[in-house]
Amino acid sequence: MLRVLVFLLLLAVPAAAEEVVAGLSQNRISISTNFDGSEILIFGAVKREAVIPDEPLQVAIAVTGPSVPITVRRKEKRYGIWINTDHVDVDRAPSFYAVATSAPWEEVFRDVEDLRYRVSIRRAIRSVGAEIAGSQDFTSALIRIREANDLYQTNIGAVNLDEQTLFSTSVRLPANLTEGDYEARFFLTRGGRVVDSYTTTIAVQKVGLERFLFRLSRDNAVMYGLMSLAIAIAAGWGASAVFRFIRN
Amino acid sequence: MQIYLPIAEVSVNAFLLLGLGGGVGILSGMFGVGGGFLMTPLLFFIGIPPAVAVATEANQIVASSFSGVLAHFKRKTVDLKMGTVLLIGGLIGAALGVQIFNALRAIGQVDLLVRLSYVLFLGIVGTLMFIESLNALRKAKKTGKPPARKKHGLVHALPFKMRFRTSGLYISVIPPVIVGVLVGILAAIMGVGGGFIMVPAMIYILGMPTKVVVGTSLFQIIFVTAFTTMLHATTNYTVDVVLAVLLLLGGVIGAQIGTRIGAKLKAEQLRILLSLLVMVVCGKLALDLLLQPAELYSLGAAAGH
Numbered sequence: 001m002l003r004v005l006v007f008l009l010l011l012a013v014p015a016a017a018e019e020v021v022a023g024l025s026q027n028r029i030s031i032s033t034n035f036d037g038s039e040i041l042i043f044g045a046v047k048r049e050a051v052i053p054d055e056p057l058q059v060a061i062a063v064t065g066p067s068v069p070i071t072v073r074r075k076e077k078r079y080g081i082w083i084n085t086d087h088v089d090v091d092r093a094p095s096f097y098a099v100a101t102s103a104p105w106e107e108v109f110r111d112v113e114d115l116r117y118r119v120s121i122r123r124a125i126r127s128v129g130a131e132i133a134g135s136q137d138f139t140s141a142l143i144r145i146r147e148a149n150d151l152y153q154t155n156i157g158a159v160n161l162d163e164q165t166l167f168s169t170s171v172r173l174p175a176n177l178t179e180g181d182y183e184a185r186f187f188l189t190r191g192g193r194v195v196d197s198y199t200t201t202i203a204v205q206k207v208g209l210e211r212f213l214f215r216l217s218r219d220n221a222v223m224y225g226l227m228s229l230a231i232a233i234a235a236g237w238g239a240s241a242v243f244r245f246i247r248n
Numbered sequence: 249m250q251i252y253l254p255i256a257e258v259s260v261n262a263f264l265l266l267g268l269g270g271g272v273g274i275l276s277g278m279f280g281v282g283g284g285f286l287m288t289p290l291l292f293f294i295g296i297p298p299a300v301a302v303a304t305e306a307n308q309i310v311a312s313s314f315s316g317v318l319a320h321f322k323r324k325t326v327d328l329k330m331g332t333v334l335l336i337g338g339l340i341g342a343a344l345g346v347q348i349f350n351a352l353r354a355i356g357q358v359d360l361l362v363r364l365s366y367v368l369f370l371g372i373v374g375t376l377m378f379i380e381s382l383n384a385l386r387k388a389k390k391t392g393k394p395p396a397r398k399k400h401g402l403v404h405a406l407p408f409k410m411r412f413r414t415s416g417l418y419i420s421v422i423p424p425v426i427v428g429v430l431v432g433i434l435a436a437i438m439g440v441g442g443g444f445i446m447v448p449a450m451i452y453i454l455g456m457p458t459k460v461v462v463g464t465s466l467f468q469i470i471f472v473t474a475f476t477t478m479l480h481a482t483t484n485y486t487v488d489v490v491l492a493v494l495l496l497l498g499g500v501i502g503a504q505i506g507t508r509i510g511a512k513l514k515a516e517q518l519r520i521l522l523s524l525l526v527m528v529v530c531g532k533l534a535l536d537l538l539l540q541p542a543e544l545y546s547l548g549a550a551a552g553h
Contacts, residue, residue, distance in 0.1 A: 032252070035259060036252070073546050080538065081537040082538075137545075141543075175258065177257070209254075210254040213254045214255065217485050218485055224481055227489065228477060231311075231489065232310040232314065235497065236311040236313070236314030237315070238500070239315045239503070240318035
């Protein structure tokens with residue numbers, strides 16, 4: 001009997017001593033005509049069957065938007081004017097990235113764990129074929145520009161952690177959001193090592209008129225173009241008619 | 249009131265767009281320019297992606313030009329025959345321009361080319377118009393009547409002569425077609441209707457009377473920009489109809505007001521104002537090229553896609 005119990009315990013411990021049980025206030029974001037950004041509440045609890053260890057538990061939550069390759073260009077002064085000269089192609093840069101932690105970065109992640117899970121913004125961006133000297137400057141610029149637009153966010157200490165069990169944070173999604181599946185990743189760490197992680201998706205989708213127009217422009221481009229022109233002509237004629245009516 | 253644009257994928261203030269459309273529409277109606285050379289940079293400035301701004305602007309110019317040209321038809325200041333000749337050239341030019349644009353985009357310097365062509369053409373056109381109009385205004389003050397501009401040059405020596413009754417001209421069709429082609433190319437590359445080049449070209453190269461020039465230019469612009477809109481909508485999917493509707497709501501009303509203001513001003517005054525406006529935009533763009541930008545880096549869609 002005791003042997004069986006010990007065996008079961010051994011089996012359970014390495015798999016999941018502590019587990020994330022997570023939730024989102026919404027797992028679907030609808031982009032409608034009056035969409036002006038959105039705030040999602042992310043919360044959860046830590047499920048554990050053992051005693052709380054001495055080392056403090058930390059939580060990190062990362063929300064990643066769909067990735068697209070991007071070109072970063074640098075201007076230089078040539079012949080008296082500022083023109084684009086060097087460029088670096090970044091293979092994978094998320095269109096949106098927000099990471100929130102419950103403590104200063106060094107206490108949450110060791111560098112090796114960050115490298116493995118690609119949690120910090122710098123690691124979430126990948127540029128392999130970058131051969132130009134100082135391509136670091138280009139990725140830094142990419143991060144700087146996107147941070148200025150609220151597209152990349154690092155919120156140190158933004159995760160509230162109660163009794164090493166309950167956690168919550170909120171992530172602000174800006175208005176200029178791209179459609180696609182957003183990934184929410186949860187990390188539990190102790191002493192900088194990841195003890196458990198969990199991933200879920202948030203579907204960001206255009207709805208209603210937005211969706212109709214977007215689909216039409218892609219699926220039936222000629223029709224869409226003609227519709228745009230018809231609206232333009234009608235508006236031009238309408239305004240002219242109204243003004244003639246007012247004058248007479 | 250914030251509104252999300254489905255193609256541009258950004259959220260902007262609807263009243264800001266209406267205001268921009270209205271302001272540019274007034275200028276468009278006054279001077280017979282589509283207003284694209286003002287609106288396109290303004291759209292960049294409020295954060296609309298450049299590709300969407302250029303394509304949508306073409307659609308919006310269709311509306312404001314159509315509204316403007318109706319007012320000109322009422323006053324019988326449209327030379328349909330000349331407009332058609334210019335249009336044939338314009339369509340050929342626009343098709344060529346799109347090819348050149350795509351070739352340059354492959355090299356990756358299209359942004360610089362667009363800016364340089366803006367500075368160059370706005371600078372030349374603005375300065376020439378300003379000097380000429382100033383001289384004309386001075387002469388008009390001295391003698392009390394506008395100077396006669398009947399000259400016999402190359403325009404009259406070429407073959408294929410045609411009578412343009414509304415403009416009071418009997419000239420070869422070759423110069424108007426060439427003007428149309430050149431403006432069409434520039435219009436496609438710079439993402440504008442091309443009125444700011446077309447108007448001076450009609451006055452100084454073809455020798456058309458100023459009052460007819462505005463209406464005829466608008467007439468021609470409608471078709472060239474409609475053609476450009478279709479090209480963008482079917483190849484790049486960058487026409488944002490929601491953005492266009494907001495801009496043109498303001499734009500068509502503005503164009504109506506502008507046409508009426510334009511009718512009250514003297515031709516020379518109108519040209520001096522237009523030349524000043526052109527020079528201001530040119531100066532702004534030139535400064536952007538000469539001064540060190542705050543952010544040296546810029547993001548773009550990956551090359552080769």
